[in-house]
Amino acid sequence: MANQIAKGEDFQKQAEKKLTGWGLFTSKHEDAAELFDKAANAFKLAKSWEQAGAVYVKLANCHLKSDSKHEAATAYADAAHSYKKIQAKESVSYLEESVNLFMEIGRLNMAAKYYKEIAEIYESGEDLEKAIIYYERATDLFQSEDVTTSANQCRQKIAQFAAQLEQYQKAIEIYEDIARQSLSNNLLKYGVKGHLLNAGICQLCKGNGDSIAINNGLERYQDLDPTFAGSREYRLLVDLAEAIDEEDIDKFTGALKEYDSMTQLDAWKTTLLLRVKDMIKAKELEEDDLT
Template sequence: MADQIAKGEEFERKAEKKLTGWGLFSSKYEDAAELFDRAANSFKLAKSWEKAGLVYVKLANCHLKSDSQHEAATAFADAGHSYKKINSKESVSCLEQSVNLFMEMGRLNMAARYYKEIAEIYESEQNLEQAIVYYERAADLFQSEDVSTSANQCRQKIAQFAAQLEQYQKSIEIYEDIARQSLNNNLLKYGVKGHLLNAGICQLCKGKGETVAINNALEQYQDLDPTFSGTREYRLLADLAEAIDEEDIAKFTDALKEYDSMTQLDAWKTTLLLRVKDMLKDKELEEDDLT
């Protein structure tokens, strides 16, 4: 490790010397860039991420001086990946600079990939508001490049986090739209019932203990996909709506247990359904207080 750091520092010194020395404008920066690249590689091998990140930024600036935009964008991305190990704020900053350069070049697919990466950094820190912002940017760019699978993966993340932040209508619209798109695709149509279930759970959360919205939604979902009414997902939503209508917590719990015994409810669904159950309990307490 110490040997690699010493090598990296030597390459970095030589690169700095090139920049301050005489020479043809473009070749000076090209020569320095080659040395910075070797320095950064040595620091990476030594797992000295701070030094690697710093040198990749110097490399990116060298490429900008010699008008090599693509190489500069790649170097900023490499800096971002190095910083990701130790400093998420610096990582995001470098990836943003990479995105801006790729956008200028019209390389929207690359820009989308790095926006998605920034979103994942925020997601890992549980900063859901910022994660949504960057997943939306990534989804828009993927969509403009007709990479609809990647766009929909980002949109599902947006819907998931929006629901966690109680932005239920936003989630519903995304899940319903993805379900609609998936119906026309033989590979994706089997996932339709899952998207409609997610949308339905958000309808239950949004309903604040009322069942008009979910019953209307279930009718719409049957029109959208006539096979949906024969699924366990439809049955679950219908049973939960009935339990809410009857203000029957035991019935609500039984419906969840029955579904969970066949298809395990994930953490996201469980969290949202507990919110609905709590609403039902609150409603029951309110009515007890009135009597």
């Protein structure tokens, strides 16, 4: 590794010397770029991520001087991926630089890809508000390029985090829209019941202990997909709505256990359904206080 660092530092010195010299027959920026690229590769092999990131930034600047915006955007992304190993904030900053250049040259698919990557960085840092912002930006660009699958993957993340942040209506609208779109696609049809279940769980949370929202939702979902009424997802939502109406915690828990024995509830669903359970308990306590 020490050998690779020495190599990298030597290539970097050569590149910087090129930049201070004259480029009579060739572009000094192109010559320096070639050497910076070699330096960055050596630093990567040595796993010296900070040095690699810094050199990729210099490489990007060389490409900009040569008006090679695509190469500059790629170098900024490489810088971001090096910094990602050690400094998430720096990584986001250089991915933004990359996105701006890709947008400028009309490479919207690449810009969308890196917006999604920024969203994932914020997601891993549990900054859900910022993750939503960047997933939304990625969605807009994927949709403009008709990359529907990637757009919907981002939208599902937005809905998931919106619900976690108690923005239930936003989540409901996204899940319902994805379900509607999926019905017309043979490859995506199998996921419709799952999207409607997610929307229904958000309806339960939004109802704040009242079953009106979910009952209205269930009517819409049957109109949207007539096969939904025969599904286990529909049965679960009906049972939970009845338990809410009857303020019956045991019935609510029993319905969840029965469903979970066949199809395991993931952490997201469990978190939201615990909120609903707490609402029923709170309602019970309120009524006890009144009597």
